[in-house]
Amino acid sequence: MYAQMIKSTGKGVKTLDEMDPQERAFQERIDAGGKIEPRDWMPAGYRKNLIRQIGQHAHSEIVGQLPEGNWITRAPTLERKAILLAKVQDEAGHGLYLYCAAETLGITRDEMFEALHEGRMKYSSIFNYPTLTWADMGAVGWLVDGAAIMNQVPLQRTSYGPYARAMVRICKEESFHQRQGFDIMMKMCNGTDAQKKMAQDALNRMWYPSLMMFGPSDKDSVHSEQSMAWKIKMNTNDELRQKFVDQTVPQAEYLGLTVPDDKLSWNEEKGGYDFSEPDWSEFFDVLAGNGPCNQERLQTRKDAWESGQWVRDGMLAHAAKKRAAKLAAE
Amino acid sequence: MSAALFETLLRLGDNTLVLGHRVSEWCGKAPVLEEDIALANTALDLIGQTQMWLSYAAEVEGAGRSADDLAMLRDVWDFRNILMVERPNLDFGHTMMRQFLFDAYHRALLSGLAGSGDPRVAEIAAKAVKEATYHLDRSAETVIALGDGTEVSHAKMQTALDLLWPYTGEMFHSDEADAEMVAAGVIPDPEGLRPAWMDTVTATMAEATLTLPDSNFAHKGGRTGKQHTEHLGHMLTQMQWLQRAYPDATW
Numbered sequence: 098m099y100a101q102m103i104k105s106t107g108k109g110v111k112t113l114d115e116m117d118p119q120e121r122a123f124q125e126r127i128d129a130g131g132k133i134e135p136r137d138w139m140p141a142g143y144r145k146n147l148i149r150q151i152g153q154h155a156h157s158e159i160v161g162q163l164p165e166g167n168w169i170t171r172a173p174t175l176e177r178k179a180i181l182l183a184k185v186q187d188e189a190g191h192g193l194y195l196y197c198a199a200e201t202l203g204i205t206r207d208e209m210f211e212a213l214h215e216g217r218m219k220y221s222s223i224f225n226y227p228t229l230t231w232a233d234m235g236a237v238g239w240l241v242d243g244a245a246i247m248n249q250v251p252l253q254r255t256s257y258g259p260y261a262r263a264m265v266r267i268c269k270e271e272s273f274h275q276r277q278g279f280d281i282m283m284k285m286c287n288g289t290d291a292q293k294k295m296a297q298d299a300l301n302r303m304w305y306p307s308l309m310m311f312g313p314s315d316k317d318s319v320h321s322e323q324s325m326a327w328k329i330k331m332n333t334n335d336e337l338r339q340k341f342v343d344q345t346v347p348q349a350e351y352l353g354l355t356v357p358d359d360k361l362s363w364n365e366e367k368g369g370y371d372f373s374e375p376d377w378s379e380f381f382d383v384l385a386g387n388g389p390c391n392q393e394r395l396q397t398r399k400d401a402w403e404s405g406q407w408v409r410d411g412m413l414a415h416a417a418k419k420r421a422a423k424l425a426a427e
Numbered sequence: 428m429s430a431a432l433f434e435t436l437l438r439l440g441d442n443t444l445v446l447g448h449r450v451s452e453w454c455g456k457a458p459v460l461e462e463d464i465a466l467a468n469t470a471l472d473l474i475g476q477t478q479m480w481l482s483y484a485a486e487v488e489g490a491g492r493s494a495d496d497l498a499m500l501r502d503v504w505d506f507r508n509i510l511m512v513e514r515p516n517l518d519f520g521h522t523m524m525r526q527f528l529f530d531a532y533h534r535a536l537l538s539g540l541a542g543s544g545d546p547r548v549a550e551i552a553a554k555a556v557k558e559a560t561y562h563l564d565r566s567a568e569t570v571i572a573l574g575d576g577t578e579v580s581h582a583k584m585q586t587a588l589d590l591l592w593p594y595t596g597e598m599f600h601s602d603e604a605d606a607e608m609v610a611a612g613v614i615p616d617p618e619g620l621r622p623a624w625m626d627t628v629t630a631t632m633a634e635a636t637l638t639l640p641d642s643n644f645a646h647k648g649g650r651t652g653k654q655h656t657e658h659l660g661h662m663l664t665q666m667q668w669l670q671r672a673y674p675d676a677t678w
Contacts, residue, residue, distance in 0.1 A: 159460065166454030173669040173678035174495045175481070178451070179474045185454055186467035193460055206460075231669055231678070289676045397456065405458020407583065408519050411576025418575065
């Protein structure tokens, strides 16, 4: 999802009997639905995985501002501009909660930025695709936020307390974003021929990248098991992808749009749609840095960070002077 | 319709529209995450105020145009914002200095307008002045921090102040439309806003250890529409593109 391809550290999941008493107590607490808090003991692997997962999610929120920022200055009405601004403001806010949640695990926000800029931490593959028309603002809300919600709603029950609580706030705002996105799609699909064409084109380009957001198929995803035992991953990739397709296809039909998949059909027996897998070689290319916008997105973030250095230095220097003056006055 | 009132409402709405647009250009590129949030929030407030001012302008004009028509379908010569707000962002220091100089004026202006004899104007201003006061707190704090911060940040903020200073005088200029609205009790006298603005600016610059330029020269032509900068036309090519490329569409 917003955290794809997080590699678990352990080789396999230990049984309770194989664990030492501390680890066993930790696992039993999770099994009983308890929450782990920052000061509690936790296995090093749990900590490491969570930092990667929450950090990747936070980075996705921040980089995710860019494809939408691409249209803020071209939003077609004052109301649409205001809604889009409110949305990217929410996303920056989500980034902030998530960096704070990750910081409770013993890493700083600056360290996470450094890891992002050096390519040691990733963000969701979806933000490496371009936003080419106004309909993409609808499709991002409808499909991308829709896919994100699929994953994030269960994460409200994740075992790590600060992450679960951040997710509660985030989910409320994300479902609002998804409705806004669908509203743009409705307007486009009920509009002129050109608008309908934009809407169909947006779906054509974003459908498979949205399916990729859930990560590779379970049979190829060797790292899920430990994360699921720790309840930092609540459902398998394929379960969530199926749920997303089942929810989204009727919405596409309602909009009068065609999902770009010849093999799409309702399977009565399983009570869900059969559908084509995305091109996983494309997914791995994007993860490796070869998506259409990888280079630009990361460079934009690096440039923002570097050209903002003097601002951060100035603010810190001023704060230090104020502290010194306050101390001298006491 | 009252031509002078229409003109006044365009001046108010175009300032917030154009500045809101400029601030929104920072999306995802601010020096720290908290600034990304704050800049988006400021832009959002300004666009919200634009909706109120331009909706009223459209009603006053009574020609069947909407706030969106006014924002998206006028050309440069019909815009009535001051030149300062259409200047490009340049760096973060220039953006925040521009914001501060505008916020200090905007708060003084909106405080006056909150007592306007035109009830709609008073109502919009009463809402907007709360936002402007908050914007001013924040922009003043940032200007002070960066002016006082390091040698580098100090130099950048002084450069920004020097660049922007000649664009501040236009805020206090008057023409016949202003005189008519002042006489009707709709707006405060523009020149009368200068002392309060100057007090805020002087106090803030002292704390920021920045030097006010010793010049009264003022570029003007924005709020009368006589002569904008070259920058506004480029901004409109983006802002208005969809509406102009697809005139029969609704969004």
